[in-house]
Structures are given as C-alpha cells and as structure tokens.
Amino acid sequence: MSSDRSAFESDVRQAFAHLPDRYLLMAANAPEFTIMAASDSYLRLVGMRRDELIGRGVFDVFPDEEDAPNEQPRLRKALELVCREQRPHSLNMYRYDLPVPDAPERTFERYWSPQITPVYGDDDELCSLLLRVEETTDSVLRERYKRPLGVRDAQDRSLRRVLIVDPDEYVRTDLVELFSTQWQIEAVADAEAALETVRNERPNAILTAMNLGDVSGVQFIRRVKNLGAIPVVVRLEQTEGHLYQDAFEAGADDVVGGPVSPRELIARVQAQMSEASVRSLLRERFRQQYHRLFEQAPVAIALMVGSEKRYVMSNPAHDELVGHRPLIGLPLREAFPEANVQPLFDRLDEVYRTGEPYFASEAEVVLEVQEGGSVTKYVNFAYLPFYDHAGDIEGVASFSYDVTQQVEMRRAVERENERKDQFLAMLGHELRNPLTPIATANQVLEMQGANLDAERVAWATAIIDRQINQLTRLVDDLLDVARINQGRIVARASTVAVDEVINSAVETMAPTLKRRDQRLDVSVPDRSERVQVDKARLVQAVTNLLDNASKYSPEGSTIWLEASLAERERREWLTIEVRDEGQGIEREFLEQAFELFSQADVSLDRAHGGLGLGLALVDRIAKLHGGEVRAFSEGPGKGSRFIVDIPAHPATDDATG
Template sequence: MSHREPILLNINDNDANRYAVTRMLRAAGFQVLEGGTGAEALRLTAEERPDLVILDVKLPDLNGIEVCRRLKADPRTAGIAVLHLSANYIRTENKVEGLESGADGYLTQPVDSAELLATVRSLLRMRQAEEQARAAALQWKTTFDSLGDGVCLLDRGGRVMRANRAFVSLLGLSDEQVLGCPFEALMRAASDTEAALPPCCGAVLACHEEAEVCLRARWFRVAANPVEGAEGTVVGAVRILTDITHRRELEDALRQRAADLAEADRRKDEFLAMLAHELRNPLAAIVNALHLAEATQAGGSESKAMQVMVRQSQHMARMVDDLLDVSRFNRGHIELRRAPVDLRLVVQHSVEARRKALEEKGLHLEVALPAASESLWLNGDGTRLEQVVSNLLDNARKYTEPGGHVFVGVTVERHGKERQAVLRVRDTGIGMSPELMARVFELFVQAQQQLDRSRGGLGIGLTLVRRLVELHGGTVSVHSEGEGKGSELSVRLPLEAAQEVAAPAPVEVKPEKSEESSVRRVLLVEDNEDTREVLRELVEMWGHRVEVAEDGFKGVQAFSSLRPHVALVDLGLPGMDGFQVARKIRESEGGQDVFLVALTGYSGEHRTQAVEAGFNLHMVKPVKPDELERLLEQLPTLERHPTA
C-alpha cells in the first residue's frame, strides 16, 4: 500500500452518524477524511486516493450505490475498497444490491464499534494482499518478458497459456496467434525441416529433455520441463527456447579450423617426408663420392677438407633422418622391430660412435655401467635405442662448452619383481630455466641461441627421444639446477627378467670365397645420375661387375641379359617405379634367384610394400658404403619368402 498509515474517507450526509464513525476510526489510529455528498465522495477519492471509502447509501445527490459503481468503473479508483454503511437500507436485498454494485462490505447503522473496526481492518488486509499480488504479478511479468530466452507455459492440453516477448518474437507471430495455440503446431510451422521433431517439441507434457532444432533459419536449444500438481500429476509444462545460433556458428568455424589445421599438418608432414627424400638423393651422391675419394686417396691420407666434408655429410644425414622420423611419428608410421637387446652394448656402441665428436670439442667423457653380472636385456629395437642414446649425447655436446664434462651412466632399480634400467646423461653445460624444462621435449624447442646459431640443430632430437622411449614403455625426464648449472636427462626402460631372455642365435660364419666366386654381377637401377655413377664406381672398385639403368623399363630389360646376383633398385623411378620393377623381375625367368635390394629416400615408409613386391632388403639413402660392400661380399642365401 502507498501510505504508512491507512487513510479512510467517511461519506455521510448525517452529521451525527458521520461524527460517530469518524470518532471510532480516529480512536483506533486511522487518518480520516470526511464528506457529505456523492459528488464529494467522487472528488475526494480521485484527489486523495484513500485506502478505504466508508460510503452511506442514502445521499442527497447521488446515492451510494451509484457512487460505488462509478468508483469501480474508473481504473484510477477501481482498486480502492468500498464499505457501504446505511441506517435506512437494511434489508437483505439492499445489501445484495450494494455488494453487486462493487462494494467490498455492507454494514447497517447503528454499527457496533468492534464490528466496524474489525470489518475495516479485514478490508484493508484484503486490499493490501491484492496490491502485493498485483505487484508480484507485475514483477513476474516484467521479469518474464525481460528474459532473453523464449519461455512459454503450456496448459493440460499442450496449448500455450502464457508466453514472454522473446518467445513470440522468435516465432515472428503476434500474442493473439501464439496464445491458445498448441505448442507442437507452433514448432512444426517454424521448423526448417520436414523430419520428425524431437519429443521436447511435441505435446507430451511429461517430457523432460533437451534438443537442438532449427527454427526460422536459426538454431535453438529447446528444454522441456513438466509442471506437477499437488498429488504429483502433470498439470502443465514449461518450454524454454535458447538461441544457440552464434554458438553453432562458432562450433562450425572451429570444426572447419580444426580440419584446415589437420590438412595443413598433413601437408606439412608430406612436405617433410618429401624434403627428406629429396635431400637424400644428393646426399647419397655426396657421401658415396667422398667414400670413393677417400678410398682412392694417394697414400691413404685424408686432407683436412676431406675430413670436414665427411663429418658434415654425416651430420647432415643424421638431421635428415631426424626430420623424416618426426614426420613418420606424426603420421603414426613408426614401428619398432623388437628383439632381445643388451642395453649395455647399445650404450657402448653409441658412446664409441660419438666419442670422437665429444673429444674434438674438448669435452671429458665419463661412462659408468653396471657390473657384467647385472643383466641389462630388454625387448626393444636396438637401432632405435642407439638413436636415443646418440641424441642425448648430441644434446649434451651441443650445449656444453669446451673443457666441460659429460657423464653417461646406467643403473638398475627394482620395484618388487620388476626391474628398470635408468640411463642418465649429465653435462656441465648451459643448463635450463624452469620454463625451458617444461617444454624441452616439445617439437622444435631449443635453448635460446644467438643469431649465428652456433649450436646448430633443428630442436627435434629430444622430441624423438621421448617418443622412442615411450614406444618402448619407458619414460624420460629432465632436471637442471638452473641456467649455467648443467642438465641431466634420465631415461627409464623396463628390463626383462634375466632368465626369460634368450640369447641371440649364434652368427653363422661362412667359409671364405675364392676371389673369382666373390665377384658379383650387380644391376643398378637409379634415375639420379650422380648417385648412379658414384655407386657404379664404388661397386666396380670393390671388384664387382656392374650394369646400370636410368629407369625401370631399362632395368627390367637389363636383368634378362645380365642375370645379376644382386639388383639395387631405387623405388622412386620415373615411369615404372621400383615396386613394379621388382614384380617384373620376380615374374621373369631366373627372377627368384636374384637378391633384390630396395633403395629409397623415404626410410621405413615403404618397407612393407617392398616386401610385398618381392624385395629381400630395404636400404635407406644415403647407403653406407661399408654396409653395401659387406652385403656384396657376404651375399645372404635367398629364401623362398624374402623378408625386409
């Protein structure tokens, strides 16, 4: 109510009666205004807006019945309570007429004070409750209409009983078109598809779910909730429509972005693989030419320039291998060739292979391995494990200044019946900040370098270490006390129980061949002229007979006339690729007797295809000359079903 204390208006043309009523009301604490005619009642009510009008029925101008009708008909005064009070019209029909005119109460005079005050207070409480209800309804409607989501209330028949402005607006209809209409019909009319709508868009009131639908070219999430009555029966339902078009557009954009990134990543991996392949061809020619020059060097002495070229070509070959391995990891093409491996030998071989490079930089190398009685056998890929150790040593060499110290150690830890080998490579180099340690195993991450990039590298060595170790079921971690305080990288690998490891089969020593029988007929099919010519000279220098072909067609033709012991076939040939060449040779007369070697710049990418095509061996460019020479000298006996 608008006043702290209720204001009452007492209208009565009888002065004595008016005085008596006013005195009783004021004694009870009410503020009272007075008037004696119907006209005064209308004027004072409009001006003062009292909370209650006590209106005598018999007035000199307008009777109280008519005054009440006019007050209730005026929106400004319709909410004001009216109490009829009469000393003349006291019959039942008079009371009925007064109440029918809109009055809220009817008393006859003389009136008892207690009855009057009780009636006044009752009417005031009723009006106060009505005002509170109207205020709450107005507040609810304001809130209801201010909601951004479309909300509607359904009756028992699934018809829209109430709807806020957002709901009406999103349907593009008027209030009259929405109210009373079945909700399911509204959804069907607004839907952009002829497919069946989800249950939340139907007439089932008990539905309690959410679904996303397209209405009038926009996407909405429709939420359904039943409204239960006193005994748990469903008496209606609430439907909430939330516009999610912007979210859907963002999701579509993110999906497209993810697809674009995946495609870009795929193309990047293909580019890396192609780059590595294209680098291998000239690198193969360089490595073989250096080996040829070294072998023919007068007096067997190497010049300083020759040593530099050999060392740098080997460094480039390792970087190309790492680059290709990253590409293969990203595409899931790395597979381990598992066998019993002695980690002790792996570490020893890797250390000896890197010892010269460490000593040339002036680094002191310390190696600590367990006693020979401690078994270090594990089930793994020896080549890949050597790559792990070599990369750790290369990392230590790169970031340790001349005069520094590099420690390589292996210990064995036991956890119950399980044994773990812990390989540690520690250096006294530049160390790592906490930020770098958190990211050191990520691709292309390196310690900060100067513009001259004197430390070199691609920042992929430790990434390969982590991935190769994880493929072996192990873990790798890094520790550093801070910048300038060195680093330690630790690799943990599961070891096999000593009694479960079978020693590798003894190597069969073949009898030495006579000089005449050791001469091989070799067919070389290679489209790169430099690689082809250098390989030819190398093989001829080793005392073998060589015939070359620059493409697959000529290679197949040359096979029939030469009948070679060995065919070295490049896979990336123009016209007829190496796989087709191998199949043609195997199908021809004598094709089952030749030892087929696949040469490729794609590392292990085509190993399976090579086996299926009929190759006996898969070699990656640049082929190490000593390995090729050993292969030709100790040519394996062919099996009916060759393996790579």
C-alpha cells in the first residue's frame, strides 16, 4: 500500500509541474493537510520553491499569526468542511499577506479566492484535496480606493508607514498628529536622517519639504529614487512655479502647493500609496508573465549585463543550445572559453558599446562538450541592447535559433545535386566513348569497299563487339541500380558451391586482367562448401570488386581474391575479400565509397572510366543478402581492401523466393 501511494504521489507531482493554473494538492488528513504537489504557476505566485512546500502541512507553511491581518482560520474551516461533507467549496475572498521578495521581513497585502475540490482514490474514498487559487488583490484594491477614506480598513491604515521630512519642528509635529490617525508615522528633520531611515526600513511613502538645509530637495528626491520606487509627495508652503517644475523633474510623484485642507493632503498621500501598490502588483504580474514567456519560448534567449556581459538569465532553449553548461553569474568569455566563438563575442562587445543591434545567419559555432570533444552547430542569432531607466545601455540580449539540422540537410541536398550533375556529365562521356571506336571501325570497313579481307573484318568486328558489350554493361548497371532502389529486385537464393561463384567472376574478368597484364591470386574453400545465395547477383558483386581493383591498379600488379566461411553470432557467414596494390583511397572518401555516382576523381579527363556505380551495386547486393560491405585503405598509393560479409544461409523469416 505504501509503495502504491508513493508511486501515485510521484505521478501527481510530475503532472502538476506543468499545469498552467495555480494548483496545490494536499492530503485530506485534517488538521495537518500535508502538501503533496504544487504547480509551477502556484510556486511563482507565492514566490517559493517546491522543496519548501512538499511534505509540510499547509498551515505550517502559511501559519496563523495572531498579530497579522490574515484570515487563515477561514481557509482551515473551508478545508475541514470539504473533508466532512465531501463536496466542493470556495471562498469569495480572503486575505493572506506574503513577504516582499526583496525584503522578507516585510509583507505585501494579498487577497485570494480559493476553490477546493475533493479527490477520490480507486476505492472511492476521499484521499486528497485540490486547491485552485485565483489572486484577487487587484480588484480588491481598486474597489477599496473608490470608497471614502473614513470607511477604509483600519488595519490597512495601521500597516502603512509614512516618512515625514521637514526641518521645521512645529510643522513636523502638526503633520505627525494629522497622519498618525491614518498610518504609522516617522518624522525626521534632514535629508541624511531620512535617507538612513529609507535604507533601514523602507516606508510606503515620503512627504517632504523642498528646503532641507545642506541638501536641496531636488538632490534628496533623486537619491530617494535611486534607492527604489518609493512614492514622494512634495509639500510647498507657497505656490511657486519653478519649485513645482524642479520637484517633478527630480522625480517627485506629486507636489502639493499652498494652503490645503488636511483631508486633501491625506488623500494626496493615500493616492500615491494606492497607485504604488497597483504598480507593484502590475510589475509583479508582468514579471511573472514575462518569466513564463521567457521560459516557454522556443527561441534560445539569454540576458547579459555590464561590460563583462555577465549572464543573469538563460531560458531552457538556450541551456539546451549550449549543452547545459553553467552560465548564471559568469562573464561571457569565462562561460565560453572556446577560441572559435571569440569573433562573435567581439561583435557583442560592439553592440554593448554602440547600441547597434547585430544579426547573423547560419554562424558556425564549435562548442566543447562535457564528455570530451566538440560539437559543431549552426545558429541564427541577434544581439540586441537593452537599457536602464536612465537610458544607458544596461546589457545585451541574445536571441538564437539552432538551424544545424536545416543547414546539414541543405548541404546534403546540395552535395547530392552536385554528384548527380557530375554523374550526368560522366554518363554523357561514358556513352560517347564506345561510339568513337565503333565509328572508326565502321569507317575502315567502308573504305575497304569490295576489297574487304577477313583480317580487317575480324578486327572491326572485335572492336564493335567489345564496345557494344561495354555499353550493354553500362546500361545494365544503370537499370540494376534503379531496380534495387525501387525495391524491384530481391535476392533469389539457391544452393551453390562457393567456388562456383568465385570462378564465374574470375572467368568474366579474365580478359580484362590479361589485357592489363595483372595477376590474380585466388583462395577459396573446399568444393564441398555450399551456401544459399543469389548466384547471379553475388557473381555480379564479386566481378564489380575485381573490376574496381583492376581499374585502379597499375599494369603488372597483383590482385588477391579470397573467400571463407566462419561462424559468428550463432550463424555461418560467407566472407569475400578483394585486395589490390592500387592507388588506394583517401580516408575522407572511404565513407562515400559506396554512395551512388561516387568516385574520388570526377573530372572528365580522369584516367579511369566508369560511372561510379560498381561499388554502389556491391553495397546494395550485400544488403539484399542481409550483409554488408566495408572498405579499407591506409591512404593514397597503399592499395585498397574490400570485404563482403553475408549470411551463408538466409534466416527463416528472411528467405526470399
């Protein structure tokens, strides 16, 4: 039972992590109500981590505090009611204040509208409670400040703090007496004392004079604004136009000039605090929405600040792009020490210096990976500056999109098209080559006229036959490649002796080898060794390997042909190896040796003819038999070795007719 419950809780937590709404799942174990899972949206709303919630009672995390204006008892009663009556219940609005993120010793007024739904297990017994939370702080505050001051919540007034700054002791005393009926009040005589108070315990608003002795009102207002977004209301004894303008230009939120009623003065300060509360809520709401967009964006986004371009944000897409290396808090060049990316960072430095955005398309980036080695990526990206409140460049935002797959696919298509173009050029060349000797032989016969002798006829006939055979073989190779690629050819297995296959291929190649004065060294198993293969196709594959070896080997050289049988992986395999003393293959070309239309030398005046189909056919014939062919070479001038491995007997489910 314990393991079932653990598995259930694990599944629930994973599901909850991605829910778009604010959900909390708790056990129906009153009075603890142990928290089992929380959605990411809920965590962002309350500003807490998952490990601060899971496994704790909901009222341990959000306690009832006697001196606080919170209404947790209402929530507790609602939860107990759902457990008792096992039906959904909701609260229209209740208050529970949360700590201010930058000042946890202070709280921020928050209002909520929870909906509680019972959750049942497989046995139809109540097992947990699902809490869906909507924040209603905005609407509550907007409604409250539409009402007259006299009917506002006394608790709300008592929680707010106003700092009065005025060098005149009598004025300070009067203002303290006036405002203390509404808020908590602290009064100081000079700017330095006021700034010290602001640093130690941030007030909700400041009411200040403009004449503050050694520090002017303008300087004081600017220094306050540098410490944070605190509403500043300036009180002037007389209506003086230039002081109005100076105060507003310094950053004052409101200026009250001349004789005003106490009610108006209170209302003006209250209005600024109310507006600041709404602004703070909107900033928090915007921050949460911005963070969600940032985290969920399919584009890789990172933010860097300062001249060092120190990372302060990196979304999951950016983490994936850079291989999940540590970034936050690190300067750009420390996070990416790779030399090849430094020119891109020089561009980023220029963006930070000039404010001009920079865009790049398919930039090649080689990044080291944790497992060792490196990975090459192609990236479209933009470097965009962002600014602080004073209009100065604060940092650079990087927007990147990994286009590696698209670039590699496009380049593969381009390479394939290039090979096809080269093939068409070679095809025209190869088809034209046999026609020249045929035309020459025909011209000689025509010149002889009625005086044809047997020797001339035999000579011409041999040329024509040889060139026609070459054309026929060329066309047959083309047709075979097309049929195999279209799946129109299957291996038609029959029982045959290994030496029959080898001897047939040797017999086919004998005239070519003799003409090139090349020696063939053959090693085959005993005559009794038999295999089940498509004899015609396998002979074709061995012939192509021999022809390839002969074509790229010098006259008078030796070619080795060896066939053997061995058992591997509980199955008997036929191995055919062809080795030569030819020109060899460059290492980078080995992987392409069996591709269609592939030849190391693609120029039309190359020394060896052919369309590069021979090895491609060998590869496809080996695969038709459920095997493979591999190429080996130590490099140019060191010969080549080709090994074909195919099952000696097809598997039952692979047998073909």
